[in-house]
Amino acid sequence: MPSPVPEPAVSPSFGEGARDLTLLYRGPLASCDYDCSYCPFAKRRDSPEQLRADRAALARFTGWAAERAGTGDTLSLLFTPWGEGLVRSWYRRALVELSHLPHVRRVAIQTNLSCRTGWLAEADLDTLALWVTFHPGQVTRDRFLAKCSELDALGVRYSVGVVGRPEHLAEARRLRAKLAEGVYLWVNAAEGLCYTDAEADQWTALDPYFGYSRHAHPSAGLPCRTGESALSVDGDGTVRRCHFVRDVLGNLYDGSYRSRLRSRTCPLSVCDCHIGYVHLESLPLYELFGEGVLERVPHRWPPGRR
Numbered sequence: 001m002p003s004p005v006p007e008p009a010v011s012p013s014f015g016e017g018a019r020d021l022t023l024l025y026r027g028p029l030a031s032c033d034y035d036c037s038y039c040p041f042a043k044r045r046d047s048p049e050q051l052r053a054d055r056a057a058l059a060r061f062t063g064w065a066a067e068r069a070g071t072g073d074t075l076s077l078l079f080t081p082w083g084e085g086l087v088r089s090w091y092r093r094a095l096v097e098l099s100h101l102p103h104v105r106r107v108a109i110q111t112n113l114s115c116r117t118g119w120l121a122e123a124d125l126d127t128l129a130l131w132v133t134f135h136p137g138q139v140t141r142d143r144f145l146a147k148c149s150e151l152d153a154l155g156v157r158y159s160v161g162v163v164g165r166p167e168h169l170a171e172a173r174r175l176r177a178k179l180a181e182g183v184y185l186w187v188n189a190a191e192g193l194c195y196t197d198a199e200a201d202q203w204t205a206l207d208p209y210f211g212y213s214r215h216a217h218p219s220a221g222l223p224c225r226t227g228e229s230a231l232s233v234d235g236d237g238t239v240r241r242c243h244f245v246r247d248v249l250g251n252l253y254d255g256s257y258r259s260r261l262r263s264r265t266c267p268l269s270v271c272d273c274h275i276g277y278v279h280l281e282s283l284p285l286y287e288l289f290g291e292g293v294l295e296r297v298p299h300r301w302p303p304g305r306r
Contacts, residue, residue, distance in 0.1 A: 018072025019261065020105075020229060022294070024080050024243065024275060025061055027235035029054040032083040033114055034138040044083065055090045057235035062094045064237075064252060069103050078131075078294040079109040080243070080275060086115035099128040108294040114139065117150040129295035130158035136171040145178050152180055159296045161186040164203045164210070165193070176206050184301045188274065189213040208303060209288070216272035217280060220265075225279040225286075227264040231257070244268065244276050 031046040046054065065075055077098060085091035086109065096119065098107040108129040120128070130151070134144050151158055160179060162172045164187045176185050187207040189195065195203070195214055203210045226232075227241030227249065234240075239249045239257035245267060250257030271277040278285045278293060290299030 018074075019258075020074045020076075022076040022078070022225075022230040023233050024078050024231070025058075025233045026080050026082065026243065027054050027057045027061070029085060029088070030082040032112075033087055034084065034112055034135055036135050036138060046083070051088070054235065055088075058090055058094055060237070060253070061233065061235075062098060065098055065104065066101060069101065073103060075101075075104050076106045076294055077104065077108070078275070079107075081110070084112055084114060085109055086111045086113075092119045095128055096123045099124040106291070106294050112138070113144065113147045113151075117147060117154065117156075120151070120154050120156055125155050125157065128156070129292070129297070130156060131295050132158050132160045134160055134162050134172075134175060136162070136168050141171060141175055141178070145175070148179060148183065152183075157292075157295060157297060159184045159186055159292075161188060161296070163188050163190050164195075164213075165190045166199075169202060172203075172206055181302055184297050186210075186296055187213065189215075209298070212277070212283070212285065213274060216270035217277045217283065218269070219271040219277070219280060219282075220267070220269045222266050223281040224264060224266045225281060226266075226276075228261055230279045231261075242276050242279070244271065244273065 028050060029046065031044045065077065068075060079085055079091065091109065092115070095107055095109060098104050100123075104127060106129060107127055108131055110131045110133065112135060113130070113132045148160065160175070160183055162168050162175070162185070172185070172187070179185060185206055187203045187210045189210070200210065200214055226245070230242070231249070232240045232243045233252050237252040239252050240246060241249060241264065249260045266280070271280060274296065277283060278289070286293060288298055289296065292298060
């Protein structure tokens with residue numbers, strides 16, 4: 001059983017009033033058990049000291065989230081580690097604990113699903129969700145589908161995705177044919193690859209929303225929710241508007257970020273990553289995904305479902 005969440009202490013509101021915040025957390029963890037050719041963190045190993053630092057940073061973040069109880073803040077939390085988090089016990093424990101906090105609307109993590117799944121039975125599955133990626137060549141389709149079946153049996157809310165590389169198309173088609181109908185299969189455009197219309201149509205047959213990933217989105221000067229209601233947090237508590245804009249807004253743990261929360265336009269020319277452009281107000285993705293923004297599950301899936 002997970003260790004109990006400590007009785008939360010009431011944190012100061014820093015004079016800015018209650019907030020409904022979406023936080024993307026990325027700690028020091030950079031190790032992964034997969035060896036994908038398109039990922040710079042493939043088969044990277046963290047030292048014991050680095051793992052201890054990551055564990056301590058995650059415990060601090062989890063403690064901060066628990067302490068927001070009673071402040072009026074509500075939280076939606078997405079973990080976006082460079083490496084694979086769920087093979088580490090502290091990530092599994094953190095997700096379970098956070099899922100039981102009444103002021104946490106959603107807690108989700110990006111994962112390759114190489115971990116065991118039984119721990120999910122301890123979580124509040126009305127709150128916890130998974131953003132899962134299938135990596136052909138790293139795991140067999142049958143083994144991956146068996147893990148998805150375990151999630152289905154537990155009642156876990158999740159999406160599954162693939163990188164839209166030409167050599168992955170046949171496997172992605174077989175995967176879609178075997179996944180439960182209610183599981184959304186998303187496709188990320190491969191970095192640096194320009195798709196012909198015919199090629200894009202092949203991926204769109206699997207993911208009707210592939211068009212949002214196919215092209216980078218012009219974003220300069222356009223309003224974005226990042227910096228106001230959506231924030232990026234690193235292991236030291238440094239707060240930025242998103243993973244892709246490096247300007248610092250303050251620190252999570254001393255509350256210095258609070259006074260800088262406001263509506264902003266994007267300073268970058270384009271935004272080409274889903275966890276960034278999903279927050280652009282010029283795109284209808286909050287309406288498309290609804291409560292499934294963090295785990296990338298469309299509000300109505302399959303299309304046409306009431």
